Amino acid sequence: xxxxxxxxxxxxxxxxxxxxxxxxxxxxxxxxxxxxxxxxxxxxxxxxxxxxxxxxxxxxxxxxxxxxxxxxxxxxxxxxxxxxxxxxxxxxxxxxxxxxxxxxxxxxxxxxxxxxxxxxxxxxxxxxxxxxxxxxxxxxxxxxxxxxxxxxxxxxxxxxxxxxxxxxxxxxxxxxxxxxxxxxxxxxxxxxxxxxxxxxxxxxxxxxxxxxxxxxxxxxxxxxxxxxxxxxxxxxxxxxxxxxxxxxxxxxxxxxxxxxxxxxxxxxxxxxxxxxxxxxxxxxxxxxxxxxxxxxxxxxxxxxxxxxxxxxxxxxxxxxxxxxxxxxxxxxxxxxxxxxxxxxxxxxxxxxxxxxxxxxxxxxxxxxxxxxxxxxxxxxxxxxxxxxxxxxxxxxxxxxxxxxxxxxxxxxxxxxxxxxxxxxxxxxxxxxxxxxxxxxxxxxxxxxxxxxxxxxxxxxxxxxxxxx
Numbered sequence: 001x002x003x004x005x006x007x008x009x010x011x012x013x014x015x016x017x018x019x020x021x022x023x024x025x026x027x028x029x030x031x032x033x034x035x036x037x038x039x040x041x042x043x044x045x046x047x048x049x050x051x052x053x054x055x056x057x058x059x060x061x062x063x064x065x066x067x068x069x070x071x072x073x074x075x076x077x078x079x080x081x082x083x084x085x086x087x088x089x090x091x092x093x094x095x096x097x098x099x100x101x102x103x104x105x106x107x108x109x110x111x112x113x114x115x116x117x118x119x120x121x122x123x124x125x126x127x128x129x130x131x132x133x134x135x136x137x138x139x140x141x142x143x144x145x146x147x148x149x150x151x152x153x154x155x156x157x158x159x160x161x162x163x164x165x166x167x168x169x170x171x172x173x174x175x176x177x178x179x180x181x182x183x184x185x186x187x188x189x190x191x192x193x194x195x196x197x198x199x200x201x202x203x204x205x206x207x208x209x210x211x212x213x214x215x216x217x218x219x220x221x222x223x224x225x226x227x228x229x230x231x232x233x234x235x236x237x238x239x240x241x242x243x244x245x246x247x248x249x250x251x252x253x254x255x256x257x258x259x260x261x262x263x264x265x266x267x268x269x270x271x272x273x274x275x276x277x278x279x280x281x282x283x284x285x286x287x288x289x290x291x292x293x294x295x296x297x298x299x300x301x302x303x304x305x306x307x308x309x310x311x312x313x314x315x316x317x318x319x320x321x322x323x324x325x326x327x328x329x330x331x332x333x334x335x336x337x338x339x340x341x342x343x344x345x346x347x348x349x350x351x352x353x354x355x356x357x358x359x360x361x362x363x364x365x366x367x368x369x370x371x372x373x374x375x376x377x378x379x380x381x382x383x384x385x386x387x388x389x390x391x392x393x394x395x396x397x398x399x400x401x402x403x404x405x406x407x408x409x410x411x412x413x414x415x416x417x418x419x420x421x422x423x424x425x426x427x428x429x430x431x432x433x434x435x436x437x438x439x440x441x442x443x444x445x446x447x448x449x450x451x452x453x454x455x456x457x458x459x460x461x462x463x464x465x466x467x468x
Contacts (some may be wrong), residue, residue, distance in 0.1 A: 004117065007106055009386070010427040016434025017072065023450040026272050029419055030461040032154040033237065033410040035297065036301035038165035038179055042418075044140045050130035053079035054107075055088060057414045059317035060100060065091050065315070067341060074290045074343045076312055082127060089123035099386040099424070106420035133230075143418045145177050148419035152462070154410075156237055157181040158321075159224040160186065160202055163231045182295075183236040185279055185283060186220060191260050193266055200261070213258050214250060218282050225286050234465055235293040236283070239323060242301055243329035244273045245280065245334060253278035284337045287344040294344045295466055297381065298326055321351050321383050327358045331365070334375070338366050345371065345464060347407070349378035353389065356396040365402060370446065373405030373464065385421070390428050404452055407461040426457050 002008065013019045047053040062075050065087055073079045074087035095101035108114040112130055116122045133139050138147075145153070152365055157163065161181070169179045188198045204211050209220040225233075256275040258265060267275075287294045301322035303309045308318050330348070337343040343366055348359045358375075363375035378398050380389035397403050409425035411418040433449050436442040441447065 002027050003255065004111070004114075005102075010424075011432070011434065012432050013434040015437045015449075019434055019444070019449060019453050020427055020430040022446075024453050024457045025423075026149075026459045027148045027426075027454060028151040028154045029196065029422050029456055030150065030408075030465070031150055031332060031411050032235065032293075032407075032421070032461055032465050033182065033412055034153060034418075035156050035412070035414045036154055036416065037155060037414075038163075038169060038181075041145070041179060043140050043166040044080050046140060048131070048135050049081040049085070051085045051088075053134070055084055056415065057286045059319075061088060061091075062099070062317040064095060064100060068094055076316065077373065078254075084353050085127050086120075087127075090120050091169065093120075093186075094119045102424060103418070103420055106423060107417040110423070111139075111147065111417055116350065129169070131321045142175060144419070145417040146265050148176050148422075150318070150419060152178045152180065152465070154180050154182045154235060154465070156184050157233075159183060159221060159228075160206055163431050166231050172283050178232065180232040180234060181228050183225060183233055183292075184238070185214060185221060186239050188217070189238070189279055192272050197261060197263070207309065212258075214253050215297070216220070217279070219258070221283065221288055224341070225290060229290055229292075229356070230364075233292070233297060234290075236287050237295040238280075238297065239300065239302075240298040240326075241294050242324045243298060244269075245277045245329040245333040245336070246273060247332070248274045248278050248428060250278065253305060280333060281336055283339065284333075284344060285342040288337070288342040290333050291467075292344055293347060293406040295347045295349065296330075297351075297376070297378075298330075299324060299355065300382070311432050323352060326355060327362070330358075330362060334362070334379070342370075343374075345374050347376040347378045349381040351382055351384070353384055353392060356393060357400075359399045360396045371467075373402060373407070373460070374409050376405075377401065377462070378407075379425070381408050385412075387427075387428055390425060391432055394429065394432060398444045404455065406456050406459060407464050408456045408458070409410075422457075426453075429453060429456055 011020055050330065054466050065075050068091040070087045074084050092101065092104055102119060108118065108126070112133055113127055114129060116126055118126055118175050163181050166179055166181050169175055187193065190196060200211050205221050207223045208221040209216050212221055252274050256267065256271045259428060284294060299322045300319050302319050303314055304320055305318040308316060320403065334343060334346070348355065350359050359377045363377050366375050368374045377393070380393040384393065394403060394406070397406060411421050430453055433442065433453060437444050443460050
């Protein structure tokens, strides 16, 4: 029987252990997609309790606590920090089988040196030890980033963002990590959102463009893309809940845009698809001009609990897996860009695991000489970033594509402790390769499998996002 979370945690063969320890354990981290606040990094925010660092805004933990019957007062409400931490500690023992059980203890070990198992009996002791350490200068965002050896962080940013903290961080010679903005134009695409017109007005104020025509909108967004590029942006990101792409004319898109600006409501599904299809294609062309990466996060069903959205707003832990079918719309979209030689490097993420085969197969339809893995099947995302989900994603990719060109893991997190997820992924990767070797499915050639693991863990992502 193995002890809990020993050095060979998740590594079930000698080959896997050797691969992890000698090849990937100490590699840097290239975290190309997250939701960290660059302001908190620049200000090197201090925390008076582990609750503020660990539970503030973490909807993964919030969901688990709600499912455990914890009252909202102890989750997002007015309870004291200790009460919230205690509620989380009561929940952790119930997480056996959930990746958060492992993440919780990896984070305690890697950042605080605490090997105790968190639960009601140990909560007070761990609380006090963490809080005492948080008083020290090397328990701040910059220190966590440095300790985890993170070389690149891709934040997620609205086109209206002035990116002032990205600028300050990248001008600071004492801070070695690159903090790059990622262009997330969801508010430009969501024409049916009640706040759409006010967002367009703010875009006008920032860019100076009087936005009456879709051509004006494209010009204003291009200006913002140029600005992001100047400050290190090399990627975009999109929340695609449904993708019903159709080829439309500028005139058709303009009719919908004008109708919405005039306040006529509601738009029907065909009108929304017309506008979104046009804008998605034009944005893709702009990304290709800049040689950016385009990321499509597809399949979330958002804000299912109307009562709680009204109370807490979006991103509070009430999203889940959708059932939209992406194959036809995605193919039409990628093909429309490819026909105009304007298809950027693209990462496809699915939230519903039923779509694994669709995306793994789709990526082989489009390519460009000299760019290995131009279309990527992204790592197991959100509801799939557990052992089974990550293994399935890699196996499905390997079955029909090139696992060796895979760009690996990302945190997709708002927490500065989430870099432990990269270790979690690397252990799962090394275990998968190690099993193949010891089953005789792959030759035991440490140079070969070592390069494979190293590239997936770090080097492929660095090359994919930073190539010119």
